Amino acid sequence: MAITIGVLAVQGAFSEHITALKQLGVHCIEIRKPADLASHPLDGLVLPGGESTVIGKLLRELALFEPLKDLIEAGLPVLGTCAGLILLAGQIAEDNTIHFGTMNMVARRNAYGRQLGSFQTEAEFDAGGKIPMVFIRAPYIERVGVGVDVNILARVDNHIVAARQGNMVVTSFHPELTADLTVHQYFLNLVQQKAKTCIA
């Protein structure tokens, strides 16, 4: 069964996610307007990196916000990278903005400062070995909620940079900018598990 993943394509580095997912044999649909959601049932959703202020605004103005929020709340597997993490965060430090707000965590925007603070490193992901991680004006997760099931998948310098809650996976780095497909494969496993339970 071919997996179909919608990639939010209103702004940012969405084509890089599509390239990575295609290498894993996934069919991708660019989501730019509500009609794109109706074109094919989705098995998963990717919220890419870009500018979260721009993406958050376009989601609302292009009438994508409510339908996507409904899908996420209904359990559609979603991968949010960088700006995508900000969209899913239940709270943003020193900022009253909340977008989907479906993940129980506090995220900090531009946590490493301006472009001069951008960096690349290697760190453990989901205790499965080290992977390359590229941080571009990146956020990190200050803390995850107490008493809820949020798994911490990666830390860099004691800051949380990847986490999972239910069917939602977020990274503050950009797996789509490196040749390493570990994070996309991790997400795809989740999508396939979800697809199986739905059929059963």
Add this chain to the structure above:
Amino acid sequence: MNNRYELNKNLAQMLKGGVIMDVTTAEQARIAQEAGACAVMALERIPADIRSAGGVSRMSDPKMIKSIQAAVSIPVMAKVRIGHFAEAQILEAIEIDYIDESEVLSPADDTYHIDKTGFSVPFVCGAKDLGEALRRISEGASMIRTKGEPGTGDVVQAVRHMRLINQQIRTIQNTRADELYQVAKDLQVPYELVQLVNETGKLPVVNFAAGGIATPADAALMMQLGAEGVFVGSGIFKSGNPAKRAQAIVKAVTNYNDAQLLAELSEDLGEAMVGINEQEIDLLMAQRGI
């Protein structure tokens, strides 16, 4: 190429599908961010005013740039004169997110561009054709834009540059491997970059449209011609209703193939900037620094 260069190319990738807007005050920067700009270009005078004021045009006051950095959370860019590496050092010192080595300002050097490989902050440079684009990349630019005539509201040059660059790329893609050496010689660029274009069929960095973009239709035109995003300079804050026009251009860049939506976005935007036809201007800024 080092790690810092990759990170700088990566930032440009995050700006794709977005609109970078010229702003001259913190207030304008907030309006731009609110309207959906993916970055702002901080400068003292927008190109239309630089053109009418005449005289030497330089890097902006760092204090003004810092006030804009404090006002918004999106990346802040600023311009330096072609070849003026000291202005670039100053902008790096205030941690600018991107430097535009720009023909819009008066060139400081009529022979040499800045050696951008010596900097940690990223640079965007203008190009009229593939040779210029690859020369700037070999000097360390991590993003390219067309050199469309700024401050005119006339999109003709941006169209010319975008079409030419993409035509030249398509030609190189279909060129035999043993002929690429001559291509490199003709374009006056390193062979390795020509080889890369031959293999990938695109520039090794993100390419935006700039110069003369004044309407949602202009933005959609440039995106359909292959731009990965747009710079809008005088087009927004020289128009009747900046916030509304800015928002419309942002949405036009996202849905550049949706004519129905573009029709809605083009309605009732108020007065566009007056504009000057390219034949009516004395100073062609695109000729600066080739």
